[in-house]
Amino acid sequence: MSELTLTEALKEHSRTTHDAVDNLVMSMEPFASHDNYRKFLQAQYEFHSTVNPIYHDTKLASQIEGLAELARLDRVKSDMKDLQVEPFGKDVETPTFTDAEAIGWLYCVEGSNVGAAILYKEAGKIDLSDEFGASHLAAHADGRMPHWRATKAKINALPLSDDDKQSAMKGADDAFAYFKRVIRKVYGTQA
């Protein structure tokens, strides 16, 4: 592959898709009201439930220090409890991924915490915070960017073949596409 690091290649590869997902999510006005935000939480619940096994994969956990603690499903659940939201529960998909594809999914979900800085600020406008309703969007204790840089370094240190890296690209594509489908489903839109 090129001389880019894996996460640089993933970023370049995903740029257009990322921006489409960003636009789609924002067009649903998830921070216009608590009800709109409840739907966003239902989408996050599905996404984080799907990726949760990656954080608890024994092999990956032996290669990425502190992996299990990065999982945000419990925070999403606690935010749902605060706002009395139940899982959407209908037409639930169970995407599957190979070990190498899972790296792309991990990139997608961990990177989403970078953009979450913007979402967290929006959530504040409807009185949500890390203490109530928006804990899964809060910054990591190390700071959002330092934490992301450290996570990227761990991903880039994984022993992956060129084929594995291609599979990781596919994994990232699949993860973004899946998130889009989940958003469309919970908001009931064709957009």
Ligand code: HEM
């Ligand atoms: C909903 C509105 C969203 C906004 C406003 C947003 C915004 C951003 C911003 C500003 C960045 C930093 C870009 C940079 O450092 O150059 C970013 C990074 C990222 N976002 Fe989003 N994002 C959103 C949603 C998402 C979602 C839903 C996902 C995944 C499902 C996602 C995945 C990522 C990834 C993987 C990165 C890291 C890019 C990299 O540095 O490699 N974002 N986002």
